[in-house]
Amino acid sequence: MSDIEIARAANKKPIQEVGAKLDIPSEHLLPYGHDKAKVSADYIASVRDRPDGHLILVTAVNPTPAGEGKTTTTVGLGDGLNAIGKRAAICIREASLGPCFGMKGGAAGGGYAQVVPMEDMNLHFTGDFHAITSAHNLLAAMLDNHIYWGNEQDIDIRRVALRRVMDMNDRALRQIVASLGGVANGFPREAGFDITVASEVMAILCLATDLADLQRRLGAIIVAYRRDRTPVYARDIKADGAMTVLLKDAMQPNLVQTLENNPAFVHGGPFANIAHGCNSVMATTTALKVADYVVTEAGFGADLGAEKFFDIKCRKAGLSPEAVVIVATVRAMKMNGGVAKDDLGTENVEAVRAGCDNLGRHIENVKQFGVPAVVAINHFVTDTDAEVQAVMDYVESHGSRAILCRHWAEGSAGITDLANHVVEMVEGGGAQFAPLYSDDMPLFEKIETVARRIYRADEVLADARIRDQLKQWEAQGYGDLPVCMAKTQYSFTTDPTRRGAPTGHSVPVREVRLSAGAGFVVVICGEIMTMPGLPKVPSAEAIGLNDAGEIEGLF
Incomplete structure (x- = not known):
């Protein structure tokens, strides 16, 4: 079959019976139909002191x-x-x-x-992914709206960092021009879409410990830069509260x-x-x-x-x-x-x-x-x-x-x-877990540590622009963040065709991005796609309903 x-x-x-296996009371299971439920925030808070x-x-x-x-x-x-x-x-x-x-x-x-x-x-x-999509795009809408109504934060529209998201593969939206059509539609600029799972809001939701931490992290998202190159945060345009409301459930x-x-x-x-x-x-x-x-x-x-x-x-x-x-x-x-x-x-x-x-x-x-x-x-x-x-x-x-x-x-x-x-x-009892590097190690040394000890690379290639950017973030208080290496999944190297366990290679760093809300520095090595396209024969072609009204083609 x-x-x-x-x-x-x-x-x-019934989901209440499944929850009972973990002694979760049925009143703390918020049902979505008969076979799935959300666990209430009150119950989660009540078990926090357990071992x-x-x-x-x-x-x-x-x-x-x-x-x-x-x-x-x-x-x-x-x-x-x-x-x-x-x-x-x-x-x-x-x-x-x-x-x-x-x-x-x-x-x-x-x-x-x-x-x-x-x-x-x-x-x-x-509906979690839809909520994340909505919260992210609310932030994008409020950012463009802020610029339209006078730009109180003095945002340089050439340095808007936030892209919109949708939970679908659509290569046509990777790079677009937004706000065409005249004065009423705002200031035309280059923009684009990422897939929802690449949104910093997604990373934040998955690292936040409660709603207060969620709002703090959402407020710390860098959405753009001013003309003096200082960052503009989501909290500066007062978007963090409404985003939290959308993400509450x-x-x-x-x-x-x-x-x-x-x-x-x-x-x-x-x-x-x-x-x-x-x-x-x-x-x-x-x-x-x-x-x-x-x-x-x-x-x-x-x-x-x-x-x-x-x-x-x-x-x-x-x-x-x-x-x-x-x-x-x-x-x-x-x-x-x-x-x-x-x-x-x-x-x-x-x-x-x-x-x-x-x-x-x-x-x-x-x-x-x-x-x-x-x-x-x-x-x-x-x-x-x-x-x-x-x-x-x-x-x-x-x-x-x-x-x-x-x-x-x-x-x-x-x-x-x-x-x-x-x-x-x-x-x-043989585990003695410890991360690979300490919080206080400089950002570039963290990158080198992962590249050498995990990928077995000889060196990390990064030009002065990237190194200077990392030093600037350290000066701004972000030096204790971990690094999130973005590279191909198919190889230890940045070349997806090199299988096995290669050595003697280099890791070129193309770009670094500060995910201040999520709490890590993204290090982009090689070509990484944040908005995938559909293949020549997408799985969607085989998905549909049969005569009994049942879904077919998912696997």
Whole structure:
């Protein structure tokens, strides 16, 4: 059966029963239909003083067209932990409509390791992304309106930093000219759109700890610069209060369930290259108060997602992960070993061994943060025993363990070995988590630290303009911020075609951006797209309603 057919056949429980597994009273679940709800702000505040459960991160090798199954493994591990008697919850990001109708399809897991209701999760869900889009575009409208009605802040309209957003892939809107049509429409200027998941408002919602912190961060968004080059903040044009009002409900985490009726918090969804690629701090910290084990994931491979999870999210939220699961597939190892996608079904043990260098690099990198790692081999039916054994042998030679997982086909029964091993890792108490760099390290040295220790680059290339900008931000009091490296997800380098574990390369920094509200400096390396386009054959072409009025084509 397809993913959507499996999801539709699910025996879902009322969301109040799912919340009861975590002892969340039904009056603190704000229902959106029968199978999803928001957890109330009052309840979240009431559990803040409880001790934390154990936090496990699921990350992966660099993504390939063969697919790795990170979310599927996150869901499967949460079900597996519950199956062996642990009180576990999962925390994942919400799906963006852009990728859903573009290339990726859905983002709710797959096979028998899914979160449901799958159709809702992949479409409008509880409206969080629409609220973020509206809050962001309200700020943009108020900025242009401020300029139109006299420009009290002396904004240089050549230096407006804020673009508009929409939750759809639309290359035609990447670069536009706004305010055409005469005096009544304002001052014509170059502008553009980003996808909603690239909005700083999205990153802020996912890092804020409560509504007061949310408003403070929203007010700190830099929207433009004055003629004297000083920044203009959202609070300067009095937009932060109304934006907070629009986001009041969106700040509350969403509770849904897995196919096995276990609790899943699905909340937020920042880009994993231009932003930090993790679900919300609110969801994660709440889950840690009500569950003994919390399984969460970070976007793309460990060089982007895990590094930002550790250096940005954990640093800012005071989180201490105790174990890391690195998802790999035999197919991905073959692609890293030089095998074409069309040939992945043919056994090739040598290519598997050659491609394992990418996996080995990620294992070494994760260990640099003081957290023990295990490899989950996400099983595909085309995998042979010899290929799986080659991965296991390689991982063992790197001082870790690889466990074959069949959760896609078997649900929790196919991943209990991994669940038991994760419990052993956590109860063994071997984690001594620490971020890669200190807050007081200069910004450029933070960039160099990530480039050298995670990407294994020889040098960072940045011209005087970029270095001077970083020094200026340090002088303005932003030097203690972490850096958010924006580069291709497909390689340790900035060249998406260089697979494996390359060394001897350089990291060119094209641009730096200050996300003062989110609380990090974005470092753009190579070509990064903040408004994707649709592929030649978008997923949307196959999505529709069948004769029974059911959605088809989501995956």
